[in-house]
Amino acid sequence: MGIYSSINIAATGLTANRMRLDVIADNMANVNTTRTTEGGAFKRSRVIMRPVSEGPFWRSPFLPDSLDSGIGKGVRVVEVQKDRSTEPRFVYDPTHPDAILSGPREGYVEMPNVDVVTEMTDMISASRSYEANAAIIEGSKMMFQRALDIGAR
Secondary structure: OOOOHHHHHHHHHHHHHHHHHHHHHHHHHOOOOOOOOOOOOOOOEEEEEEEOOOOOOOOOOOOOOOOOOOOOOOEEEEEEEEOOOOOOEEEEOOOOOOOOOOOOOOOEEEEOOOOHHHHHHHHHHHHHHHHHHHHHHHHHHHHHHHHHHHHHO
């Protein structure tokens, strides 16, 4: 691990949480979108993250600690996937241009499966994670500066 490992790891967290915030903003912007190019109401998106790894996700009991430090390398976004498990809301509005015209839900409009409270909670979590990673970078920068000051004496 190099001298800049903490900064590199925190930078991956900044990038991933920035992506989370962008996806949350998109979800909130489409909370009332009833018609998309794919057809139907907007579906909530979510960010899937995994650890950055150059090897297996397990720690070998046979390798000495010097070869298997167990230190992480950060996080990465592997995909932004649509949430198809949450059911959409249906609102009765027979005058809406996207109202269902026949069947048991006649007069109802399929609304997005975006819950504003869930999105706000996710946004707070992502912004706090972003702030924590920014604080790690700032702390690392201060440590490096102190080390340089000590070496210059």
